[in-house]
Amino acid sequence: xxxxxxxxxxxxxxxxxxxxxxxxxxxxxxxxxxxxxxxxxxxxxxxxxxxxxxxxxxxxxxxxxxxxxxxxxxxxxxxxxxxxxxxxxxxxxxxxxxxxxxxxxxxxxxxxxxxxxxxxxxxxxxxxxxxxxxxxxxxxxxxxxxxxxxxxxxxxxxxxxxxxxxxxxxxxxxxxxxxxxxxxxxxxxxxxxxxxxxxx
Amino acid sequence: xxxxxxxxxxxxxxxxxxxxxxxxxxxxxxxxxxxxxxxxxxxxxxxxxxxxxxxxxxxxxxxxxxxxxxxxxxxxxxxxxxxxxxxxxxxxxxxxxxxxxxxxxxxxxxxxxxxxxx
Amino acid sequence: xxxxxxxxxxxxxxxxxxxxxxxxxxxxxxxxxxxxxxxxxxxxxxxxxxxxxxxxxxxxxxxxxxxxxxxxxxxxxxxxxxxxxxxxxxxxxxxxxxxxxxxxxxxxxxxxxxxxxxxxxxxxxxxxxxxxxxxxxxxxxxxxxxxxxxxxxxxxxxxxxxxxxxxxxxxxxxxxxxxxxxxxxxxxxxxxxxxxxxxxxxxxxxxxxxxxxxxxxxxxxxxxxxxxxxxxxxxxxxxxxxxxxxxxxxxxxxxxxxxxxxxxxxxxxxxxxxxxxxxxxxxxxxxxxxxxxxxxxxxxxxxxxxxxxxxxxxxxxxxxxxxxxxxxxxxxxxxxxxxxxxxxxxxxxxxxxxxxxxxxxxxxxxxxxxxxxxxxxxxxxxxxxxxxxxxxxxxxxxxxxxxxxxxxxxxxxxxxxxxxxxxxxxxxxxxxxxxxxxxxxxxxxxxxxxxxxxxxxxxxxxxxxxxxxxxxxxxxxxxxxxx
Numbered sequence: 096x097x098x099x100x101x102x103x104x105x106x107x108x109x110x111x112x113x114x115x116x117x118x119x120x121x122x123x124x125x126x127x128x129x130x131x132x133x134x135x136x137x138x139x140x141x142x143x144x145x146x147x148x149x150x151x152x153x154x155x156x157x158x159x160x161x162x163x164x165x166x167x168x169x170x171x172x173x174x175x176x177x178x179x180x181x182x183x184x185x186x187x188x189x190x191x192x193x194x195x196x197x198x199x200x201x202x203x204x205x206x207x208x209x210x211x212x213x214x215x216x217x218x219x220x221x222x223x224x225x226x227x228x229x230x231x232x233x234x235x236x237x238x239x240x241x242x243x244x245x246x247x248x249x250x251x252x253x254x255x256x257x258x259x260x261x262x263x264x265x266x267x268x269x270x271x272x273x274x275x276x277x278x279x280x281x282x283x284x285x286x287x288x289x290x291x292x293x294x295x
Numbered sequence: 296x297x298x299x300x301x302x303x304x305x306x307x308x309x310x311x312x313x314x315x316x317x318x319x320x321x322x323x324x325x326x327x328x329x330x331x332x333x334x335x336x337x338x339x340x341x342x343x344x345x346x347x348x349x350x351x352x353x354x355x356x357x358x359x360x361x362x363x364x365x366x367x368x369x370x371x372x373x374x375x376x377x378x379x380x381x382x383x384x385x386x387x388x389x390x391x392x393x394x395x396x397x398x399x400x401x402x403x404x405x406x407x408x409x410x411x412x413x
Numbered sequence: 414x415x416x417x418x419x420x421x422x423x424x425x426x427x428x429x430x431x432x433x434x435x436x437x438x439x440x441x442x443x444x445x446x447x448x449x450x451x452x453x454x455x456x457x458x459x460x461x462x463x464x465x466x467x468x469x470x471x472x473x474x475x476x477x478x479x480x481x482x483x484x485x486x487x488x489x490x491x492x493x494x495x496x497x498x499x500x501x502x503x504x505x506x507x508x509x510x511x512x513x514x515x516x517x518x519x520x521x522x523x524x525x526x527x528x529x530x531x532x533x534x535x536x537x538x539x540x541x542x543x544x545x546x547x548x549x550x551x552x553x554x555x556x557x558x559x560x561x562x563x564x565x566x567x568x569x570x571x572x573x574x575x576x577x578x579x580x581x582x583x584x585x586x587x588x589x590x591x592x593x594x595x596x597x598x599x600x601x602x603x604x605x606x607x608x609x610x611x612x613x614x615x616x617x618x619x620x621x622x623x624x625x626x627x628x629x630x631x632x633x634x635x636x637x638x639x640x641x642x643x644x645x646x647x648x649x650x651x652x653x654x655x656x657x658x659x660x661x662x663x664x665x666x667x668x669x670x671x672x673x674x675x676x677x678x679x680x681x682x683x684x685x686x687x688x689x690x691x692x693x694x695x696x697x698x699x700x701x702x703x704x705x706x707x708x709x710x711x712x713x714x715x716x717x718x719x720x721x722x723x724x725x726x727x728x729x730x731x732x733x734x735x736x737x738x739x740x741x742x743x744x745x746x747x748x749x750x751x752x753x754x755x756x757x758x759x760x761x762x763x764x765x766x767x768x769x770x771x772x773x774x775x776x777x778x779x780x781x782x783x784x785x786x787x788x789x790x791x792x793x794x795x796x797x798x799x800x801x802x803x804x805x806x807x808x809x810x811x812x813x814x815x816x817x818x819x820x821x822x823x824x825x826x827x828x829x830x831x832x833x834x835x836x837x838x839x840x841x842x843x844x845x846x847x848x849x850x851x852x853x854x855x856x857x858x859x860x861x862x863x864x865x866x867x868x869x870x871x872x873x874x875x876x877x878x879x880x881x882x883x884x885x886x887x888x889x890x891x892x893x894x895x896x
Binding site for chain 1: 297300303304326351352353354355356357358359360361362363364366367368369370371373374376377378380382386389390392393394396397399401403406407408409
């Protein structure tokens with residue numbers, strides 16, 4: 096067993112453990128944190144496959160942003176833990192059935208002749224190839240049309256998210272510092288000339 | 296090459312080590328004499344008022360989703376920065392259009408007040 | 414580096430639409446509430462100019478650009494113009510409805526235009542990736558539009574259902590596309606088609622991918638057994654949005670079928686024809702039978718849509734040029750009729766009152782004879798009764814299926830349209846025979862009145878002289894597929 100196999104096994108076992116943690120932990124926040132661990136180890140595995148860009152994107156987008164969203168949603172929904180666990184035994188047979196079918200399918204696919212042929216004629220990439228660079232060369236020239244469409248989809252997402260969630264709160268006791276700074280003495284203090292009693 | 300990442304791996308291991316060993320030492324060496332009073336939750340000395348899991352405002356969600364969108368933009372910028380010299384003016388203009396469309400979204404969100412927290 | 418600067422001329426309408434869209438988005442931020450009509454006016458102006466650019470740039474032969482990812486052929490031009498017309502009518506019909514319900518926000522117009530952009534991208538897509546991006550652009554905008562009435566629980570629920578099922582359908586489509594990519598080694602539709610035709614691809618993988626693609630497409634078209642979202646979305650969404658969901662996106666779905674199944678997998682017609690027959694039979698059966706039991710008119714029209722999509726598939730599954738052009742004619746006439754129907758329903762809705770029950774149509778003849786007549790025209794067109802465009806639409810898809818040798822299917826379809834005629838005629842009976850609960854005549858803005866009349870007149874005129882539209886569709890299909 097060489098060194099890379101050891102590292103691979105460590106990553107793979109951690110990934111499996113984290114995956115189990117996601118579905119087994121009682122607290123949804125813990126489950127989300129286990130998912131972060133799963134993403135990290137997944138990124139490590141991709142790094143070992145020399146898919147650097149995918150690995151970095153996984154950490155950047157999923158660990159950095161999507162998980163934050165997950166945590167907010169978990170906290171926003173006010174999940175009732177006991178109600179979540181209701182009906183666990185009732186749904187278990189169906190879930191177990193689906194899981195068994197999927198395991199059977201995977202075994203069939205992986206053990207088939209087609210699958211073992213797949214990697215046979217693959218050569219490791221030469222050391223000078225950087226897949227981030229190759230991706231960039233494709234994306235900004237040949238795939239420029241889908242690339243611009245992607246930004247339009249992001250724009251729709253911005254508009255939709257704001258249109259659906261932003262509302263003015265009526266109950267907020269918010270002060271606007273910019274307006275506070277702009278206040279003039281005459282807005283706050285009124286000087287009236289009154290004759291003093293002595294003059295009368 | 297995978298070998299180039301050995302340093303990163305070592306760094307992760309050292310980081311994990313520091314993160315795990317320090318609390319572990321405290322846990323092993325520190326005296327622990329728990330009693331029900333110590334273990335009960337408290338809020339500044341009062342009895343706990345309510346469940347600690349409060350519902351979050353929907354605005355957190357808005358901030359998170361806007362963050363994701365601009366984070367994705369960075370994911371697109373990264374390979375562009377790597378190949379900027381090769382793709383030349385065409386690639387530069389392509390990215391400027393991409394960013395321009397997103398800037399429209401940014402102006403929209405700014406003027407709408409989605410970035411304000413009042 | 415072998416890379417040529419792409420030819421931007423065919424994409425000009427899309428570029429203009431996107432630019433104008435961004436301008437409207439920014440404009441909306443700076444106009445006051447009183448000047449909100451400016452946003453509406455600019456949206457309509459954008460549609461007019463986009464349509465103008467499409468008409469001016471029309472060329473006979475297909476042109477592709479962006480290395481073959483974008484194709485500009487007569488079918489794409491025609492469908493885009495249909496879609497723009499549908500959106501323009503829909504915006505005009507829903508203007509007063511929207512402003513009385515707080516929906517007349519800039520976002521409404523911007524999202525509608527985004528959806529239109531998605532439709533245009535899909536219609537012109539010649540590459541799996543572009544097809545998928547256009548689809549997502551459309552689905553995402555539609556989903557936000559459905560949920561735009563934030564305090565309406567039903568609308569939110571409908572948006573949720575739409576979102577989850579659309580995501581599922583997208584997953585299926587992507588899975589099917591990845592299978593095709595694995596089998597043929599390309600995402601370019603013409604390349605995929607030629608590899609399939611050469612017979613070098615593994616047929617097992619192709620059929621496996623095809624199953625997922627048909628399932629995903631059926632979701633998008635809303636046909637049985639993938640129709641679950643249609644009634645809920647039609648009922649839950651604000652009527653203006655229902656009108657939109659029911660019109661222009663169907664054109665995109667038709668284009669999607671044409672590009673993917675006919676353009677990409679045309680030589681596998683014997684594989685996809687049986688699948689489409691099952692889907693079509695089930696849709697005609699379930700759509701027509703379930704519509705009878707509905708008391709909500711939006712729900713009834715939802716089931717009627719499901720059955721109409723079954724008829725549309727009849728044209729596609731016959732696998733001939735005549736069949737494709739009849740399906741294109743069907744989708745155009747369906748969109749025209751649906752616009753008229755929802756236009757009347759929108760007219761009947763007042764502030765704080767949603768005219769969505771069948772009872773609300775009672776005695777419409779006594780209240781406003783002209784609108785009742787327009788609704789009559791819409792209903793006979795939907796039922797496929799002569800002197801309406803719907804009759805010729807049904808006739809052309811049925812004769813296409815007959816030519817393909819599917820006699821039993823045609824007999825079944827005719828039987829189903831007889832069942833369907835029952836609930837359309839019931840609406841007519843309600844309008845003409847029953848007493849109104851509220852005798853007040855309908856009030857409408859002038860533009861709404863004129864457009865509804867034009868819409869009804871178009872249904873009738875095309876019902877007497879359908880040939881120009883049929884010729885247009887035939888020309889578009891033959892030039893695009895064989896050009």
